[in-house]
Amino acid sequence: MVDKIFLGLGSNIGNRLANLKVAIDEIGKSDRCRVLRSSAVYETSPYGDIKQENFYNAVIEIETVLGFFDLYHFIKSIERKAGREEAKEKWGPRELDIDIIFYNEFIYDGEMLTIPHKEYSKRDFVLTPLLELAMDFKHPVVRKKLRDIQFEPAEKHIIQKINESLL
Template sequence: MPTHKEQVYIGLGSNLGDSREHLRTALSELDSIESTRRLRTSSFYSSSPMGPQNQADFINAVCLLETTLPPHDLLAQLQGIENHHGRERKDERWGPRTLDLDILLYGNHTVATDDLTIPHYGLAEREFVLVPLFEIAPNMVMPDGKPLSNWVAKCSLDGLRRLRSSNQR
């Protein structure tokens, strides 16, 4: 087991069932992953769905983890949490889901395999990820060498709103 700790940003999203509760519970479950601890969590945000608009708005957040797990081992843990929440993997892209947990950034590492891409492939276009990420890491420099604030300034904030109560740390 590696002993080097990596800082990992996880995107959370849900638009089926009690989405706030799915996110709150998932955050607690992230705390129970071996060799991993949660350091910070953004507010919860409501966002319009990507893709098909005939679905409920999403509740999203981003959290910062510190872990010694390799990326694929962490992915397996995240998928286990998604499955525990009734996540069904369908061919439908951007469809409704009870819980979606994405590894956005894993330290300074790049991963490009069939089942995992880090940095997350859609990071630059997703205000529902960039805004909560900026909330917890305002001074972050992105993989392209530019400040996160530059990325946030370029994204549309239409349909995104911060929700009042959430589970923060």
């Protein structure tokens, strides 16, 4: 394994905790990835203006031999396997959502994928669990450790920390 990746996980349809565990199990079953650590799970209000159930969110750290684009396709296949359909609404409900937050110190801006994730620092439901795992991670754009960056999420969505472990 050569790469460290931080992935954001979210679910608000069905058994939210079980859906997050499905993501971790599927990633862990691959001989190309290994799940290293998980943040706590947070219950969060939905992002955007669509009325829907609350989410469970977490961040995991993985290692992989997959390139960033292969990893993207791999996690999208896990989402589909969990029952996720193509989004009818941009921030609509979903069984499982997996986003690449960081892929080492790699920077990429494409049509389907942007690394680092361009919205992570505005969303407390990504930033808070990320900081549990990655305080010493060096941000590839600003070239500072995350612990040394002043973040001010645009909106507050965290309702509570859930006392359940994903690993």
